[in-house]
Amino acid sequence: MRDVSLSRRQRMLIQSAPISDERVNDRAMRAALHRARKTEELAAQRNFDRAVAALVRAIPIPADISEFVPSETLISPRRLTWKKQARHPAFLATAIAVAVIAAVSIFQVVERVNRFPGEATARRLLTTASSTHSMMLDPVKTDAGALGDFFFMKDRLAHYDVPPEFADLHTIGCRVFDDEEGQRIAQVWVVEKRMQFFLFPAERDPKTGKAREFSGWHYVDQERWTGVVKEKNGVCFMAALRGGEKDLAQYISKSKD
């Protein structure tokens, strides 16, 4: 082993290397043996050990002893370590199932937290927005903020006001229509980013008939269209565009500033 440089630990491992290769189950020992495999000293040691082991196997064992090999019943079943238990298929299947259930639960909780009254209507209106052409609207060129009075005067729609965040945007056209549930919807088309606004009645409590209020802006998306919705005075306002949340976020952050 003088030709090959071996660490003290490798030298120690080689000196106690099991005679049969199948008993070498230690990675460090395998590495040490591999490193020293061409040395004369290792070859001499291995040949010496094999010769002695062959002589040991030749030691006669009395018949009454060789017949009495301890049976498996005398040894307690092997206890699995937690690492081996963790690799057991039943444990793995249970762990995966628990993980999936946890993920679904978390997803549902997050969904519920983000949900707001009127979300279903907002989604439906996003589909409407994706299929609307500007020609379908009555041409109205003004600031979006001025349309509140217009809707009230023309269609008697109270509180159908565009929030200050979007009030300065210039409009192309607007219309008022009844949706499939008979709700009065106001739709506005603005120049900027070909954005559309929707004003619609907030969802009402079936028992009391009161509008379900919610605070702040809530995002909703449907087929690559994104909307941001706010409720005020029983009327929901939604700004919708083809894109993501970040395209709308700049308008909402303006109000915070």
Add this chain to the structure above:
Amino acid sequence: MVADARKAAEVFHATLRDAAQQAAKNEPPSDRLWFFRDARWRCLEASDKGLQAEDICLGEEEISALAPSQIKKLEPEQLAIWISAAPDPQRTALALFYLDEFNHQELLSISELKPPELAKLLSEGRQQFQAWLNATVPVVEI
């Protein structure tokens, strides 16, 4: 370990009996190594009661490439006597190692030795056995 077939048989049967008694109490030995550990201690006890080998310092010689041919000329009983005469824990190390039944971790576990101790005992044992071989079965140079 004891170089005496009668004593070895007694140890073997005593170990089996102990295992059977533990199994009857629903506390069977934890693994197969238990048998070897138990037998080892019984062998050490048995050899303590018998004749003791003289405490002499054995010479050591480098392992020869011709050692396998020298070993072939030995009788198995000669090897058994040589190993049983070695002082413990070298006797345990050599007996367990040349059984060729265990991996490194198992050897350490049964012999209750640390890796450097086991390596040193085996290395010295080989060289001492080589020296004894050279004295007992000298290589005839043609």
